[in-house]
Amino acid sequence: xxxxxxxxxxxxxxxxxxxxxxxxxxxxxxxxxxxxxxxxxxxxxxxxxxxxxxxxxxxxxxxxxxxxxxxxxxxxxxxxxxxxxxxxxxxxxxxxxxxxxxxxxxxxxxxxxxxxxxxxxxxxxxxxxxxxxxxxxxxxxxxxxxxxxxxxxxxxxxxxxxxxxxxxxxxxxxxxxxxxxxxxxxxxxxxxxxxxxxxxxxxxxxxxxxxxxxxxxxxxxxxxxxxxxxxxxxxxxxxxxxxxxxxxxxxxxxxxxxxxxxxxxxxxxxxxxxxxxxxxxxxxxxxxxxxxxxxxxxxxxxxxxxxxxxxxxxxxxxxxxxxxxxxxxxxxxxxxxxxxxxxxxxxxxxxxxxxxxxxxxxxxxxxxxxxxxxxxxxxxxxxxxxxxx
Amino acid sequence: xxxxxxxxxxxxxxxxxxxxxxxxxxxxxxxxxxxxxxxxxxxxxxxxxxxxxxxxxxxxxxxxxxxxxxxxxxxxxxxxxxxxxxxxxxxxxxxxxxxxxxxxxxxxxxxxxxxxxxxxxxxxxxxxxxxxxxxxxxxxxxxxxxxxxxxxxxxxxxxxxxxxxxxxxxxxxxxxxxxxxxxxxxxxxxxxxxxxxxxxxxxxxxxxxxxxxxxxxxxxxxxxxxxxxxxxxxxxxxxxxxxxxxxxxxxxxxxxxxxxxxxxxxxxxxxxxxxxxxxx
Numbered sequence: 001x002x003x004x005x006x007x008x009x010x011x012x013x014x015x016x017x018x019x020x021x022x023x024x025x026x027x028x029x030x031x032x033x034x035x036x037x038x039x040x041x042x043x044x045x046x047x048x049x050x051x052x053x054x055x056x057x058x059x060x061x062x063x064x065x066x067x068x069x070x071x072x073x074x075x076x077x078x079x080x081x082x083x084x085x086x087x088x089x090x091x092x093x094x095x096x097x098x099x100x101x102x103x104x105x106x107x108x109x110x111x112x113x114x115x116x117x118x119x120x121x122x123x124x125x126x127x128x129x130x131x132x133x134x135x136x137x138x139x140x141x142x143x144x145x146x147x148x149x150x151x152x153x154x155x156x157x158x159x160x161x162x163x164x165x166x167x168x169x170x171x172x173x174x175x176x177x178x179x180x181x182x183x184x185x186x187x188x189x190x191x192x193x194x195x196x197x198x199x200x201x202x203x204x205x206x207x208x209x210x211x212x213x214x215x216x217x218x219x220x221x222x223x224x225x226x227x228x229x230x231x232x233x234x235x236x237x238x239x240x241x242x243x244x245x246x247x248x249x250x251x252x253x254x255x256x257x258x259x260x261x262x263x264x265x266x267x268x269x270x271x272x273x274x275x276x277x278x279x280x281x282x283x284x285x286x287x288x289x290x291x292x293x294x295x296x297x298x299x300x301x302x303x304x305x306x307x308x309x310x311x312x313x314x315x316x317x318x319x320x321x322x323x324x325x326x327x328x329x330x331x332x333x334x335x336x337x338x339x340x341x342x343x344x345x346x347x348x349x350x351x352x353x354x355x356x357x358x359x360x361x362x363x364x365x366x367x368x369x370x371x372x373x374x375x376x377x378x379x380x381x382x383x384x385x386x387x388x389x
Numbered sequence: 390x391x392x393x394x395x396x397x398x399x400x401x402x403x404x405x406x407x408x409x410x411x412x413x414x415x416x417x418x419x420x421x422x423x424x425x426x427x428x429x430x431x432x433x434x435x436x437x438x439x440x441x442x443x444x445x446x447x448x449x450x451x452x453x454x455x456x457x458x459x460x461x462x463x464x465x466x467x468x469x470x471x472x473x474x475x476x477x478x479x480x481x482x483x484x485x486x487x488x489x490x491x492x493x494x495x496x497x498x499x500x501x502x503x504x505x506x507x508x509x510x511x512x513x514x515x516x517x518x519x520x521x522x523x524x525x526x527x528x529x530x531x532x533x534x535x536x537x538x539x540x541x542x543x544x545x546x547x548x549x550x551x552x553x554x555x556x557x558x559x560x561x562x563x564x565x566x567x568x569x570x571x572x573x574x575x576x577x578x579x580x581x582x583x584x585x586x587x588x589x590x591x592x593x594x595x596x597x598x599x600x601x602x603x604x605x606x607x608x609x610x611x612x613x614x615x616x617x618x619x620x621x622x623x624x625x626x627x628x629x630x631x632x633x634x635x636x637x638x639x640x641x642x643x644x645x646x647x648x649x650x651x652x653x654x655x656x657x658x659x660x661x662x663x664x665x666x667x668x669x
Contacts, residue, residue, distance in 0.1 A: 053563050073566040080567050086560035090582040099578075103569030147568070 002064045002154035002187050003029045004050065009059035011045050011211075019045045021211035022059070030185045032178075034202030036192055038234070042211035043191045047157045050189070051078045063154060074103070079148035080157040084164065085140045087132040093143050094128040100151045118150045138169045145177070149184065156181070156188040162197065174200060195235050199223065207231045229368040232284050238317065240366065241290070241340045245283045255367070257283060260322040264300040266362040284366030287317070290342035293359040300360045304340060309350045318342045318350050418644075425451050425641045429634035451638035458628065458635060459621050460613070461642060467533075468600065468617040469646070474537045475599045476592055482541050483591065484584070487550025488576060492562070502551070509544040514604065521608050535609045536617070540599055546591045553587035554580070589657030596650050618643045
């Protein structure tokens with residue numbers, strides 16, 4: 001087990017392309033950290049640098065306070081589960097499990113005992129004499145896990161290990177990985193672009209974008225208190241709705257927004273002052289926070305048109321557009337859209353093309369500054385007063 | 390014309406073209422094998438008749454005559470030794486070169502690869518004379534060494550290995566590195582066992598090229614003690630009387646090891662060539 005530190009770590013490729021840009025993360029001994037972000041955000045590069053498969057352009061990577069920048073991969077005592085498992089095709093499952101032990105000159109009797117122990121732990125005993133080509137996707141995944149844990153590495157690195165599995169198997173193995181990590185207590189860094197994996201697996205998640213860390217924290221905290229519009233939009237399925245809005249007026253306790261001609265007034269002690277928001281901002285609201293209501297001018301409501309409805313079992317996703325197509329101009333107007341998604345119980349009858357009103361509680365909204373980079377309102381930090389009309 | 394009829398015509402034309410090509414390829418071999426079993430006088434006289442394929446009488450007399458006229462065993466030994474050395478050493482050298490070009494982070498790698506590709510298109514005949522002077526100057530004439538060393542490094546073999554290794558998943562090597570294997574160990578224990586097809590392909594290709602080598606041994610050797618089979622067969626033309634049955638029998642004996650090699654490695658050969666991006 002080991003504590004890991006990334007200190008101002010950068011990776012530059014010729015071009016120059018800055019794949020990782022001054023990343024600093026402290027990972028505690030035994031912690032399960034999930035790196036999450038869209039493709040090309042630098043998360044895989046980061047763990048490949050830790051494993052020694054990529055050189056470090058700047059900064060220091062330490063394992064247990066010892067810099068590993070110049071150590072070859074075989075001396076770092078890390079084990080990696082690759083996206084395509086990278087099982088040795090010419091070896092049996094037993095051969096695959098034995099290889100790392102053989103490389104470390106483990107005595108044969110000890111190696112045999114270790115292989116049997118891992119095989120039992122991962123239910124690989126019946127397939128020990130098969131070759132990878134004779135295994136199913138789930139079995140291959142378990143063999144890859146076994147090869148990683150058989151030599152008790154200081155750090156587990158997992159690079160999207162579930163992405164080649166079907167949805168059902170993914171859910172099952174996701175739970176297995178979480179329980180295995182809990183049992184072994186080995187420091188683990190898990191890379192994924194799947195935010196469900198990120199939310200369910202890690203002690204903490206680290207959201208990355210364009211080589212830089214956007215936010216690190218426990219999954220619940222990152223979900224509830226996103227640091228910026230990117231994190232808000234990335235986490236959640238579907239992600240948070242981010243609607244460009246004009247701030248008509250913003251006083252310490254009152255915020256009045258103009259959303260495509262619809263005026264919404266919120267009153268809360270957490271409302272920032274007008275000069276912090278500027279004239280335009282992004283209104284963030286989670287799909288599950290949009291609740292259908294009857295038209296009522298006494299509370300903040302959005303009038304939307306139902307564009308499409310997707311039934312997903314006990315719920316349905318309503319794709320909405322604001323009643324007016326006029327959107328305020330913001331630098332992020334191209335990045336965000338007036339298309340809004342609401343998650344609604346399937347018992348509610350929705351009709352395509354019809355208008356619908358959605359209530360917006362000040363507790364459920366997020367205000368991001370004009371550039372989308374900072375969260376202006378922190379309603380979770382203070383207790384919001386009841387909505388006043 | 391209906392679609393079915395058109396498909397039938399296409400199929401028929403395809404079969405006809407394939408049949409003609411196969412006949413063109415196989416006919417000389419069949420003619421050689423059957424001719425080697427016929428009395429010497431009948432080989433040419435029956436060439437244009439049905440008896441060229443269905444002989445009236447067969448015997449192994451030509452084989453015993455051919456073996457008596459030239460020391461077949463000695464020439465076979467020479468050819469086998471030279472080819473074995475070229476193939477085995479070539480596999481080691483060219484595989485490592487291909488791997489280095491495909492995988493290692495080396496300065497000047499692109500230039501080295503361009504040079505390999507450039508050498509690929511230079512015919513051996515173009516460099517045979519300068520090479521003759523160079524190797525004669527260092528006293529290597531009339532030896533096995535002079536027939537082996539210049540052919541160990543082969544640009545075609547390097548290219549075949551390079552293409553194959555380029556397509557091998559990099560994660561295999563990375564997994565091995567993380568498991569504790571260094572570069573050599575990774576190459577020997579992980580890369581080589583997974584590169585059987587390309588090793589088979591290179592074995593066949595280099596065996597084919599070197600087994601039939603004629604010009605270079607003719608230039609560099611004068612003693613039968615070190616000369617390979619192709620020079621022995623040439624001696625039948627210069628030693629009177631010219632016996633076509635003997636020549637064909639010797640040809641069959643010379644080609645037989647090639648056929649054995651090809652049949653043994655054929656399964657991997659096709660995969661190897663296909664995986665090397667040189668389909669067909």
